Each structure stands twice: as structure tokens, then as C-alpha cells.
Amino acid sequence: MSMPFLKCAAAALAITVFPVLSAHAQQSGTVRSTHGAWSILCDTPAGASSEQCAMMQNVVAEDRPEMGLSVVVLRTADGKAEILRVLAPLGVLLPNGLGLNVDGEDIGRAYFVRCFQDGCYAEVILEDQLVETFKSGESATFIVFQTPEEGIGIPVDLNGFAEGFDALPR
Secondary structure (H helix, E strand, C coil): CCCCCCCCHHHHHHHHHCCCCCCCHHHHCEEEEEECCEEEEEECCCCCCCCEEEEEEEEEECCEEEEEEEEEEEECCCCCCEEEEEEECCCCCCCCCEEEEECCEEEEEECEEEEECCEEEEEEECCHHHHHHHHHCCEEEEEEECCCCCEEEEEEECCCHHHHHHHCCC
């Protein structure tokens, strides 16, 4: 059964609540804790009154070292929602979006909302059902496209997702 992966409101909401996180985020944030394959990084962005934290994992396709993703989970500033933000490298085909499979089950697609010099971002609000799928799953595969026919699956280890998500500061 396929769950909706896209929530339109996420794009506007997510961009305003947390600074752009990229593969370089580990250099500016402080690792608060590690949970399996996931790290919780915290930083106080310029102009912010308090520290903000995000759960993050950087991955690279085994056969394509130039094809890496940064997968970030964060809470909105008001603490009422969680967002999944994925940074893909420049050069991905934007109209095809970002596909997601968890343990071989097709979850759906998210669409890219904007590109910066470090890559293109896809964002969704993490609905409870998707959070539970990640918590109980073993492996997620995010799929990016370089051509309409060529999808590149990049595995993301879900080991530690449940513990990291629960430890993400509110």
C-alpha cells in the first residue's frame, strides 16, 4: 500500500524554520548524539534566539560517488510538525522528483522545491504513518533521476531512526 509522500505545505513551512542544511552541516553544527546511522546536530543560527537541532545522515551511492544525499529530519520552530528534507546534488532531473522505497515498498515521491549552489532540496511534512514506517523499517532507498529513464537508488540506513527521532529536542 502506497502512502502519500508529498505534503504541499511543507515547502513553505520548512524553508522558514531551519537554516539550509547541506553535507557541510557537520562542520558548523555540534554533534549532540549518535543513534545508529543517524546523528543529531545542533547549532544556533545567526539571528536565532535559541539552539536548533536536526537528525541527519549523509549517504553516497556505492557505484556513483558523485551521487550523494543529505537526509535531515527536524522539528518546526513551534514544535507542531516534523519535516524530512533531502538534499540531492545538482544535475538531478527535477520534474521526476525524489522517489522513496522502504524495505522494498514504494512509498511515493516528493518534489524538489528549490536549488542552491550545494544542490536541490525536496521536503515533506513527516506524517505519523511515514514516521512509523521509518521507525519500523530497516532500509530506505531514495531514488533520484539523471534522465527520465535512469533512476539511481541511494540506500539510507534506518538503524537508529526510532531512537534518534525520539531524542530530537522539542
